[in-house]
Amino acid sequence: MKDPADFNLPEANSAAIRRTTVGGVETFEAHIAGETIQWDRGLSYGQHLQTGRLLNAQGPVSDKPDEMLFIIMHQTMELWIKLMLHELRVAMAHLRGDELDKAGRTLDRTATIMQHMIHSWEVLATLSPHDFMTFRGYLGKASGFQSQQYRELEFLLGLKRPDLILVHNGDEAAQAALNKTLGEPSLYDEVIGVLSRHGFTIPDSSLSRDWSKPYAPSVEVEEAWLTIYNDPNAHWTLYDLGEKVTALEYYFQEWRFKHMKTVARVIGHRHGTGGSAGVHYLVKALDLQFFPELWSMRTRMEAHPVAGK
Numbered sequence: 001m002k003d004p005a006d007f008n009l010p011e012a013n014s015a016a017i018r019r020t021t022v023g024g025v026e027t028f029e030a031h032i033a034g035e036t037i038q039w040d041r042g043l044s045y046g047q048h049l050q051t052g053r054l055l056n057a058q059g060p061v062s063d064k065p066d067e068m069l070f071i072i073m074h075q076t077m078e079l080w081i082k083l084m085l086h087e088l089r090v091a092m093a094h095l096r097g098d099e100l101d102k103a104g105r106t107l108d109r110t111a112t113i114m115q116h117m118i119h120s121w122e123v124l125a126t127l128s129p130h131d132f133m134t135f136r137g138y139l140g141k142a143s144g145f146q147s148q149q150y151r152e153l154e155f156l157l158g159l160k161r162p163d164l165i166l167v168h169n170g171d172e173a174a175q176a177a178l179n180k181t182l183g184e185p186s187l188y189d190e191v192i193g194v195l196s197r198h199g200f201t202i203p204d205s206s207l208s209r210d211w212s213k214p215y216a217p218s219v220e221v222e223e224a225w226l227t228i229y230n231d232p233n234a235h236w237t238l239y240d241l242g243e244k245v246t247a248l249e250y251y252f253q254e255w256r257f258k259h260m261k262t263v264a265r266v267i268g269h270r271h272g273t274g275g276s277a278g279v280h281y282l283v284k285a286l287d288l289q290f291f292p293e294l295w296s297m298r299t300r301m302e303a304h305p306v307a308g309k
């Protein structure tokens with residue numbers, strides 16, 4: 001923490017700072033903007049949030065002005081993904097403890113973060129194709145395809161695709177983190193565990209399996225969701241859980257869609273810096289699913305009888 005004398009304040013202002021010691025910590029007080037403002041040699045805003053590191057973590061590789069937008073868009077999304085991974089792990093612990101209300105609150109927060117990320121594409125949409133082309137050549141083969149956290153998020157939600165770890169070849173820490181999440185139950189596995197503990201018949205192959213393998217949809221799980229959704233009042237907490245989890249996939253896909261559309265707007269149908277077919281690859285990803293039975297069950301739901309017939 002800087003000494004007030006280090007702030008180069010005019011003498012009159014510097015004198016306006018009152019120093020005291022509170023609980024052994026040197027504390028300062030001054031009248032600023034009509035308020036009595038206090039700070040001390042304990043924890044400051046910058047120390048707590050590490051703004052020094054955060055705001056020095058933007059390292060453009062070109063001298064083109066629009067690269068800053070590109071960097072900060074990616075960095076803010078990475079921060080939100082970090083928070084989602086954290087919240088989802090909290091929610092999964094609540095699910096394991098059958099604390100469904102607490103899990104629900106955390107899942108709602110995660111869905112709200114996703115909505116925020118979807119809206120934030122509008123900022124990147126101000127990047128014109130010409131703006132991007134000024135610095136694209138400097139990016140080399142760097143691509144969001146190599147985002148460790150994004151892949152971890154897919155694994156955690158239930159989409160286990162081990163081959164995608166390959167691009168982290170040479171980064172042992174990234175590979176270890178991804179393999180760990182790959183080998184653990186996903187959010188959907190935890191939700192299916194809840195269904196089983198609530199008396200629904202779920203096959204052992206869904207409850208205890210090699211978690212690193214892709215999830216295979218099960219007739220029993222679909223039947224369980226169908227029963228719950230056909231009579232929500234009889235199964236309210238599970239119905240509510242099903243809808244909260246569905247919202248996550250719904251928003252995730254909306255994020256994918258906005259990314260794909262933004263990419264089409266900026267680079268058309270050229271290949272990505274990561275080597276894929278670009279928009280074509282991103283369109284294919286729109287068919288990926290985390291919670292298959294929660295979607296397939298909807299087609300089979302019973303229509304209620306029409307009154308008077």
Ligand code: HEM
Pocket residue numbers: 073074077078124127132143144145146147150259262263266267271272273274275276277278279281282285
């Ligand atoms: C102008 C901006 C952007 C362009 C042109 C772009 C382009 C692309 C392309 C073409 C791909 C396919 C992989 C490849 O061949 O590179 C891709 C993947 C990806 N991008 Fe972007 N992107 C942009 C912004 C962003 C932002 C802001 C994020 C936020 C983190 C992001 C995250 C990702 C992720 C996670 C993937 C992997 C998707 C998957 O495998 O399903 N991208 N991007």
